[in-house]
Every structure is written in C-alpha cells, then in structure tokens.
Amino acid sequence: MPRLLIVDDDPEFLNALGRVLTHMGQRHVGTRSLAEGIKEVFAHPYDLVLLDVILPDGNGLEAIRHFQMAPSSPEVVIITEYGDGDGAELALRNGAWDYIEKPIAMTTLRTILKRSLEYRNKKKEFLSHKTVRRDKIIGTSRQLIASLEQLARAARSKGNVLITGETGTGKELFARAIHDNSDRRDGRMVVVDCTNLPRELRESLLFGHVKGAFTGAHESKIGLFKNADGGTIFLDEVAELASPLQKSMLRVLQEGRFRPVGANVEVSSSFRVIAATNQNLRKMVEDGVFRKDLYYRLNAHNLHLHPLRERKEDIPVLTRHYMEEICNEYGIALKSVSRELMRVLCRYTWPGNVRELVNTVYACIDNALNEKIIYPHHLPLDIRVAVAKSSFSGNGGHSPLEKELDVTDPQIYIPELEPENLPTLKEVRNKTISTLEVSYLSALARVSCGNVSKACSISGLSRARLYELFKKHDLNIRHGRAFT
Numbered sequence: 001m002p003r004l005l006i007v008d009d010d011p012e013f014l015n016a017l018g019r020v021l022t023h024m025g026q027r028h029v030g031t032r033s034l035a036e037g038i039k040e041v042f043a044h045p046y047d048l049v050l051l052d053v054i055l056p057d058g059n060g061l062e063a064i065r066h067f068q069m070a071p072s073s074p075e076v077v078i079i080t081e082y083g084d085g086d087g088a089e090l091a092l093r094n095g096a097w098d099y100i101e102k103p104i105a106m107t108t109l110r111t112i113l114k115r116s117l118e119y120r121n122k123k124k125e126f127l128s129h130k131t132v133r134r135d136k137i138i139g140t141s142r143q144l145i146a147s148l149e150q151l152a153r154a155a156r157s158k159g160n161v162l163i164t165g166e167t168g169t170g171k172e173l174f175a176r177a178i179h180d181n182s183d184r185r186d187g188r189m190v191v192v193d194c195t196n197l198p199r200e201l202r203e204s205l206l207f208g209h210v211k212g213a214f215t216g217a218h219e220s221k222i223g224l225f226k227n228a229d230g231g232t233i234f235l236d237e238v239a240e241l242a243s244p245l246q247k248s249m250l251r252v253l254q255e256g257r258f259r260p261v262g263a264n265v266e267v268s269s270s271f272r273v274i275a276a277t278n279q280n281l282r283k284m285v286e287d288g289v290f291r292k293d294l295y296y297r298l299n300a301h302n303l304h305l306h307p308l309r310e311r312k313e314d315i316p317v318l319t320r321h322y323m324e325e326i327c328n329e330y331g332i333a334l335k336s337v338s339r340e341l342m343r344v345l346c347r348y349t350w351p352g353n354v355r356e357l358v359n360t361v362y363a364c365i366d367n368a369l370n371e372k373i374i375y376p377h378h379l380p381l382d383i384r385v386a387v388a389k390s391s392f393s394g395n396g397g398h399s400p401l402e403k404e405l406d407v408t409d410p411q412i413y414i415p416e417l418e419p420e421n422l423p424t425l426k427e428v429r430n431k432t433i434s435t436l437e438v439s440y441l442s443a444l445a446r447v448s449c450g451n452v453s454k455a456c457s458i459s460g461l462s463r464a465r466l467y468e469l470f471k472k473h474d475l476n477i478r479h480g481r482a483f484t
C-alpha cells in the first residue's frame, strides 16, 4: 500500500488532512518542518509527499529535489495557501507532480492521489526493466521515463513509429530499442540514411534491381526493403526524402510490395517502418513540402525525445556512464568527475545533446592525460566560454539541479534564524555536515543503483565506512534503491 508524507507546519491542517487520508484508507505520516520531513523521507520509503511552501525552516518549492533524492524518490505535490502562477511554474519546473491551493476539495485530492500513484507505479515498472529492455538508454528524468513509456507502447504494437527530437537526442538508439523489444527482434534492423541516397541509385538501393537493368548492373541485387523482410526498416532523417521517393515510399508502405528496377514482377516484404526526424514534419506537411498521406502512415505512434537542456537531471548519470565506458575502451583507470566539472556541465545548454556530451567526455579524458580527476579546465574551450558568458546573463545560469549538486550551499541547510537564537558555529557546522552527508548518501544510493562496490568506488569510502554512515543517519539501507 502506498505511503504518504505530509509536510505542513499548521497543526490543524495536518490533523484535518490526516483524517481525510485515513478515511480514504491511505497510510500517512505528518511532519511540521522541512528538516523533519527530509529526515523522515530518508529514513522510510514514501510514494508521495504533500509539501507546504512556507515552512519555519525554509521554502518547500526549493526543497522539492531534496525530497526526490530520497532512496524511494517519491513524487511531490505542492500544497499552498497562497497560490500564484510563478509559484506553480517554479514547482513544476523543479519536478513537482502538481501544485494545489488550500482548501483542497476532496475530489481534487482523490484525483491527484490516483493519478500520481498510478504514474509512480508505471515508473517503477519501467525502472525495474521488466516491461522494456532499455539496454544502453541511460537516464532517470521524468521526460526520459515518459519516452520509455512511449517506447514500450510502440514496441508492443505493430504500427509504424515516427521518432522526433533534436539532433543527438538518441533517435537511432530508441529506434534500435523499439526493434529489439518488438516481436521482430530476430529480423534485421536496416538503416536508411535519407540524406545520403544518391539520386541515380536510390530506387535500386531501396527496391533492388535485376541483372542488366542499367549500365553496371552486372548482377541482380535485392534492395534495403527486401533486406528488412521480417524485421524493421529505420528511415533516418525522413524529412529529407525527395518528393518522387515520398510517392513510391507511400505505395510500398501501403502494399508491402514493390518492383525492383528493371523487373517485371513485384516482390513482397514484411517490414515495419521506424522513421526519425529533427524537423517539424507536421509544419512541412502544412507547407506542402512533405506528403500528408505519408506523414500519417509513418506517424501511427509518435515518440518524442526531449533535448538534454530540458532534462538536466540526466546529465550526471550520462556523464558517469560514458566516463566509465570510455575509460574501459581506452584501457585506463576510471577517472572521476569533480563537482566543479559537473556544475559546469549542468549549466551548459548542449545544442548537440547527448552526442555532444559523449564527445565532450572523450575530450575531457584526452585533455586530462594522467590526471585522475576531471576539472572544468579539461573541457573544450567553447563550452567553458559559453558557460562563462551565460553566468553574466542575469540569472547566473543556475539550474535547480545545479543547486542540488551544490550541496554545500549553506542557505539550504541553515534555517532562518532570529538573532537571539543564533546557534554556535560548531552546532551549525555539525548540522550542515550531517545534512550534507544525508544528501550525498541518497544521491550515491541512486547513482550506484544499490551496488555497494560501485558506491564505494564512486565515493572513495570503504565498505565499513559506508555502512557506518548509513547507520549514523538512521537510513534504512534495505528500502527502495538503497544498498543490497
């Protein structure tokens, strides 16, 4: 049964909401400050946190990520007395599931609980790899999980798929995953780069030809569509298909039959099409430069991949994954990523998306030579320049994730204080270190997916010290994605 945590400093509201939840049969716990709430969520697994905004020790909107970093990574719903558009935007951008105003109508509460818990179950299913083998697809952001859901749906169905997204977002990677998860996985996935089809040879490349069909056709040859028989054909950059080809392609897609160049009879092939584009194909249809009928044929399922700048949460995990992979490829010891470097990576906008990130990791490793830790000065100059420029552009380029990584930011951990209650420096220091450790351990549990050896290698901690720290903070290591 799902567990809910309420964080609200108003005892009356806490009691009233608690009674309603009990009446609904929901298990719940109430806490009255951010510190208490964060401690609770790190100590026990929760599915949903109902979080107030104005709390005695800080602002709930700024603490959303801290709750989500707990081992059970709960969904967060913001509940506020003073709702406004900016707060709602900030809440959703910081990863909240929803933003609602008090007093809360029973129906609203019911709907939110139902939807968020349903979403959470689905997410669990995807993350546990049971419904879809995600293979090399790395990332845990909400956007990536949504794309994985679309992937699973597309893989189960027989319809064609159109994958959209900017360059380097992983369209080909997802196409392969759809094929590998579909019932055509034993057939081939044939890739056709539609930008690169030589004009005079394109029909023969796609549909094949018979001997003597044209000068140089010394042998009969089957084309790419026949090669994909029983499998999948991946039309990369489909927006680049020349108009005459769009017409023949439509026919092939409709009939599953085509005539090789110079042949008298048609051949058939059973294939499924996955097409990809970084263009706005719908707009091209409206502008009359792409066939509407072909567009609808291709777009039985649409899978959209978000640019990396909209899912910065994936940057650390992708960076570490490729750092490990490339160090293995080079046969060198694993290099670690400094916090400063990660901060710069999270500030950059990644116009070339994951491909650019992968190339950047290569460049950093090359530039670091024998150094064990990668720092910002190992980055390619253009990235350092872009980030430096953006930090003078008003907001300092700070993303919520960057703040999250900046675990030493004292504002996060020192509550607002009355002058007469100012604690000693030692007390503040101990509290800050303690909060920092809790934050770090939970992040560690998440990035190492519960693998103790990996966690020790990332953190530089011995096994004994790792367990000691978990115990010290009363974190239950058996829960959620904690260590096994």
Ligand SMILES: Nc1ncnc2c1ncn2[C@@H]1O[C@H](COP(=O)(O)OP(=O)(O)OP(=O)(O)O)[C@@H](O)[C@H]1O
Pocket (backbone or CB within 6 Å): 136, 137, 138, 139, 165, 166, 167, 168, 169, 170, 171, 172, 173, 174, 236, 276, 278, 318, 354, 355, 358
């Ligand atoms: N979620 C991801 N996890 C791991 N690697 C990824 C992910 N997304 C993309 N990549 C990697 O980024 C690189 C680019 O991916 P891919 O070629 O699939 O992008 P694309 O969208 O097809 O690009 P283009 O539009 O330029 O053809 C590849 O090395 C791929 O493995």
